[in-house]
Amino acid sequence: MSATTTALPPSPPGFISRSAVLLGVAAMLLGLAMVAGPRYGALLAIGMGFGLALEGFRFGFTGPWRRMILQRDASGLLAQLICIAIVALFAFPMLANNGAEIKGAHAPIGLAMIGGAFVFGASMQIVMGCGSGTLVNAGSGNAVAALALPFFAIGSFGGAYHLTWWTSLGSLPVIALSGTSGLAITLAGLAAIGVLAILLGARNSWRIPARYWMAVAALAGLAILHLAVAGQPWGVVYGLGLWVAKGVVAMGADLSGSPFWVAPGNAERISASVLTDVTSLTDFGLIGGAALVAWWRAGLGSPIGKYPLRAWASVIIAGLLLGYSSRLAFGCNIGAFFSGIGTGSLHGWVWFVAAFAGSWFGIRLRPLLGLEARR
Amino acid sequence: MTRGHVVFITLLGVTVFLGLDFANSAPLNPYTAPPLFSLGSGLAATGAHCAAPPPAQ
Numbered sequence: 001m002s003a004t005t006t007a008l009p010p011s012p013p014g015f016i017s018r019s020a021v022l023l024g025v026a027a028m029l030l031g032l033a034m035v036a037g038p039r040y041g042a043l044l045a046i047g048m049g050f051g052l053a054l055e056g057f058r059f060g061f062t063g064p065w066r067r068m069i070l071q072r073d074a075s076g077l078l079a080q081l082i083c084i085a086i087v088a089l090f091a092f093p094m095l096a097n098n099g100a101e102i103k104g105a106h107a108p109i110g111l112a113m114i115g116g117a118f119v120f121g122a123s124m125q126i127v128m129g130c131g132s133g134t135l136v137n138a139g140s141g142n143a144v145a146a147l148a149l150p151f152f153a154i155g156s157f158g159g160a161y162h163l164t165w166w167t168s169l170g171s172l173p174v175i176a177l178s179g180t181s182g183l184a185i186t187l188a189g190l191a192a193i194g195v196l197a198i199l200l201g202a203r204n205s206w207r208i209p210a211r212y213w214m215a216v217a218a219l220a221g222l223a224i225l226h227l228a229v230a231g232q233p234w235g236v237v238y239g240l241g242l243w244v245a246k247g248v249v250a251m252g253a254d255l256s257g258s259p260f261w262v263a264p265g266n267a268e269r270i271s272a273s274v275l276t277d278v279t280s281l282t283d284f285g286l287i288g289g290a291a292l293v294a295w296w297r298a299g300l301g302s303p304i305g306k307y308p309l310r311a312w313a314s315v316i317i318a319g320l321l322l323g324y325s326s327r328l329a330f331g332c333n334i335g336a337f338f339s340g341i342g343t344g345s346l347h348g349w350v351w352f353v354a355a356f357a358g359s360w361f362g363i364r365l366r367p368l369l370g371l372e373a374r375r
Numbered sequence: 376m377t378r379g380h381v382v383f384i385t386l387l388g389v390t391v392f393l394g395l396d397f398a399n400s401a402p403l404n405p406y407t408a409p410p411l412f413s414l415g416s417g418l419a420a421t422g423a424h425c426a427a428p429p430p431a432q
Contacts, residue, residue: 039411039413141381231416250395260430278423284393336426345426
């Protein structure tokens with residue numbers, strides 16, 4: 001008779017624990033709405049919804065791009081394109097009919113923007129997390145993302161600090177598609193990329209799994225709701241840089257050397273509570289929503305991955321680059337790719353091409369940096 | 376170290392940051408807060424976004 005024992009999988013939290021935590025979350029959201037204002041409570045709830053959807057359905061942006069490049073699996077990329085198309089179907093009329101109340105993620109195309117998107121694409125494959133992905137992964141207990149996150153924030157602050165210098169290197173005016181014709185061009189462009197992905201993808205990889213469909217429905221619905229509540233599309237990286245700006249100002253630093261941080265709107269946000277900043281609230285929600293899912297699944301007992309020292313050093317550098325480059329690129333996968341294209345900005349399309357090329361490069365760097373076995 | 380420890384450290388960091396920000400920032404005032412929905416409010420959207428072009432030098 002064998003005397004060996006098998007470790008039992010961790011048991012999921014019980015009904016009472018789950019009920020107590022859900023009540024606590026509801027009380028926190030209600031409390032924020034009462035103390036700060038209903039919009040801010042709603043934005044934290046929407047952010048938690050994004051975190052629940054991304055972690056709960058195991059959906060994201062970095063992984064599907066990696067699978068498209070390495071395995072020619074087009075399903076995740078197709079799901080992303082469908083999600084953006086649904087958002088565009090609602091966002092374009094909202095922008096056309098409510099110009100002052102609703103604004104798009106519209107940014108100029110420029111040299112630094114293209115370079116920033118390329119570097120971001122490479123860095124996100126090294127860390128295996130984009131803007132939202134790093135927050136979700138950190139919230140669900142991924143040590144690589146948790147280490148990258150503070151450096152992502154520092155980089156975002158630095159990129160914003162230098163942003164006007166970078167844009168002075170060469171930049172076009174903001175070009176944004178609008179109205180019915182703009183929507184038609186956007187949908188046609190998304191369809192064209194989708195067809196290309198199907199043609200380049202492996203046989204049957206166009207079949208989108210059920211959990212991706214559920215993620216698409218949840219993310220698109222939340223993104224449209226976010227646009228209606230905040231008056232702007234979903235974004236991630238502004239909030240991260242703001243946290244560091246607040247920290248350095250609290251420690252007595254002078255930001256007068258940065259045209260970006262002394263601009264009236266940004267200076268006002270540094271002095272205001274972070275609980276009134278749109279992207280900060282959804283960022284906190286992403287972390288909290290992902291943590292809730294990870295706890296719910298009893299998935300917090302597993303040990304963190306073991307990596308060589310050079311891998312951890314690479315994560316720190318990649319985190320800094322993620323933040324810095326995303327500011328030059330006028331957004332990450334969310335602010336530029338998802339929300340930029342979804343609201344008609346041409347920079348979103350250019351961002352996609354440059355970041356996808358960067359991803360191809362970043363995937364090949366991972367084994368060299370000790371983050372995965374050499375292929 | 377487990378994933379649970381990483382989550383704990385992450386949430387602790389967020390909590391400490393929120394506490395420090397609460398102590399150093401302008402006080403919250405729900406009576407001057409914007410309405411729940413920007414859509415239909417008649418007010419211009421003023422939130423910050425990473426795609427917003429930088430101020431002119």
